Amino acid sequence: MDKILILLHLFAVIVFLGNIITEIRWLHKASKTGNKETIRFAITEIIKGDKVFTLPCVFVITATGSFVYNQFPILENRWLLFALTAYIISGIVYTLRVAPLQKKIAQLVADNSATLSSDYKRAYTSWNFWGLIALLTAAMSLIFTTIKFPL
Numbered sequence: 001m002d003k004i005l006i007l008l009h010l011f012a013v014i015v016f017l018g019n020i021i022t023e024i025r026w027l028h029k030a031s032k033t034g035n036k037e038t039i040r041f042a043i044t045e046i047i048k049g050d051k052v053f054t055l056p057c058v059f060v061i062t063a064t065g066s067f068v069y070n071q072f073p074i075l076e077n078r079w080l081l082f083a084l085t086a087y088i089i090s091g092i093v094y095t096l097r098v099a100p101l102q103k104k105i106a107q108l109v110a111d112n113s114a115t116l117s118s119d120y121k122r123a124y125t126s127w128n129f130w131g132l133i134a135l136l137t138a139a140m141s142l143i144f145t146t147i148k149f150p151l
Helices: 002-033 036-069 078-108 118-147
Strands: none
Touching: 002 036, 002 118, 036 078, 078 118
């Protein structure tokens, strides 16, 4: 049973991180075109991708992780404490910064004007920064649980 839970956990982590990386790339490429329709399509698909892939993976990672790692006392295994902290920070960054910025970007490209506003450029830059923070903290969680640094 443990091996199945570990496999599910790893699969969810791969999909989770892959989706974040893909979303950052999609919006980057769409923004480079300067075409609102392309950006609108990309941000719409990113929001859908979060609902279909990212959020379900969060639940699977959390559920399987709690079963697999509950045998390790957190205070005696600091690698687990740091991994959980990084994972939680990633979730907080996504919830408080990334998701609201995605909605804002979707609103900013919803009109039919031909040009991108400076508000869009600020929102995109902020989204890119916070998305990278969410990705890096999630990746740190993976590193801590894989390598199990003796901290």
